[in-house]
Amino acid sequence: MTFTRRTFMQAATATGALSAFARPALANIRWDMADEYGAQALSGKASTFFLSELEKKVGDALTITYQGGGALGYKSVDHFDAVQDGAVQAAVTLVTQLGGIDPFFNLSSLPFIASTPEEAFLLWQAAREEYAKIFEDNGMVLLWAMPNPPSGINAPRPITSVDALKDLRIRTYDVNGTETMMNAGAAPLQVAWSDLIPQLSTGGIDAVLTSADGAMQLSLWDYVSDFTEMNYAMGLFMCHVNKDEFDALPEEVQAAMLEIVPACDAYNWEIMRDSIDAAYAKMSENGMKITLDDDVPAEVFDFLKAAGAKVKEGWLAETGDRGAAVLAKFEELKATAG
Known part of the structure; x- marks a missing residue:
């Protein structure tokens, strides 16, 4: 190895x-x-x-x-x-x-x-x-x-309610994000990085699941007004x-x-x-509103975590003993570090 x-x-x-x-x-x-x-x-x-x-x-x-x-x-x-x-x-x-x-x-x-x-x-x-x-x-x-x-949600509005997710046409970057957002009532579309701006420009999507650094790299403030910090993944x-x-x-x-x-x-x-603070500063300079996770109601996180729990269960079913062993090791490392 x-x-x-x-x-x-x-x-x-x-x-x-x-x-x-x-x-x-x-x-x-x-x-x-x-x-x-x-x-x-x-x-x-x-x-x-x-x-x-x-x-x-x-x-x-x-x-x-x-x-x-x-x-x-x-x-x-x-x-x-x-x-x-x-x-x-x-x-x-x-x-x-x-x-x-x-x-x-x-x-x-x-x-x-x-x-x-x-x-x-x-x-x-x-x-x-x-x-x-x-x-x-x-x-x-x-x-x-x-x-x-950490991934957050770049959108035309802050994600400070469960209703803000409903039917949100949001770009995701993999199957986990797609399934989580679908479970949360959004309308996700998995889009490659190089295809993201064309999708925003033509109205194919109106929100983006990505990090603040990703938002800065693509100047997403030209397309959406808000970034909600989620620490999603x-x-x-x-x-x-x-x-x-x-x-x-x-x-x-x-x-x-x-x-x-x-x-x-x-x-x-x-x-x-x-990169996190640097991206927030650049986004703010360009008029993008940053909503930190402390300002997101707990019910929104609880709702998204419940939607994501189904994804974790599916992943464990697919990966079997390999997945279970790694998550157990992760918990051990966290306990030792803490």
């Missing part, structure tokens, strides 16, 4: 690794990294950090070109097959788009399971081995995760690479790539936390 391999690989010193990379035979390996989102999105910033840290360790032994904004023609839903088949060597993928491949990928977007960044990190730690196994079984290596900030992006391509790398490059994973996770959670 990826993260146990990292343990003994750390024995190589930075000096020894860098001297090894001076040999011409190790230079000029080139990869592409696909990302449906852009360089200014959190997934892009996470990718930039990863590539910068990797370059510090390996120099030009491996050059990975970040292909953001869907430059290679792939959306997140396409990444699993594209990397598995070697069409692209690496990708950063919103894994909640991969539930059709394995329902376990829907874990991070289960509504109201992890309600803080700290809990989202513990959930990632609890599930990491299972995620890594899925990728490994399909010819890939899992590296790091980038959490989305923090879906994960994951960086994964083709295993054959990874195994073909010099051992020193493999080791360096694995060694920087903890630093990538730490950086990614830090920028996620920082």
Whole structure:
């Protein structure tokens, strides 16, 4: 498994690794990294950090070109097959788009399971081995995760009553959100990131389930007036690479790539936390009203949690012992941390 391999690989010193990379035979390996989102999105910033840290360790032994904004023609839903088949060597993928491949990928977007960044990190730690196994079984290596900030509702009105959800034509980003919003009486439509603005512009949808950072990236204030903080879920992006391509790398490059994973996770959670206040400030500057969760009546949360509970039950039925074990481990980690 990826993260146990990292343990003994750390024995190589930075000096020894860098001297090894001076040999011409190790230079000029080139990869592409696909990302449906852009360089200014959190997934892009996470990718930039990863590539910068990797370059510090390996120099030009491996050059990975970040292909953001869907430059290679792939959306997140396409990444699993594209990397598995070697069409692209690496990708950063919103894994909640991969539930059709394995329902376990829907874990991070289960509504109201992890309600803080700290809990989202513990959930990632609890599930990491299972995620890594899925990728490994399909010819890939899992590296790091980038959490989305907590999802809220961008809409023409604040979501401060149950009635505000009724028949709301809201964009969702995966099956969990679609089912939850449908259970809550809304009219959800699952829409890819790249198709979101056209849907808003043409009236196909009138609300968006996404984070404040997502709202800022797309200037959603041009289309809706309100953002209601829900702390609904923090879906994960994951960086994964083709295993054959990874195994073909010099051992020193493999080791360096694995060694920087903890630093990538730490950086990614830090920028996620920082992004929340920054996005709220930008949204407010552009006239968007922010309704914090403390100002949302408890009955709204109770209603949404009841709608989401059915989704959790369905997920557990699909994932069986795997899902139950990970949620139990998550509860143990929370108890220890608390």
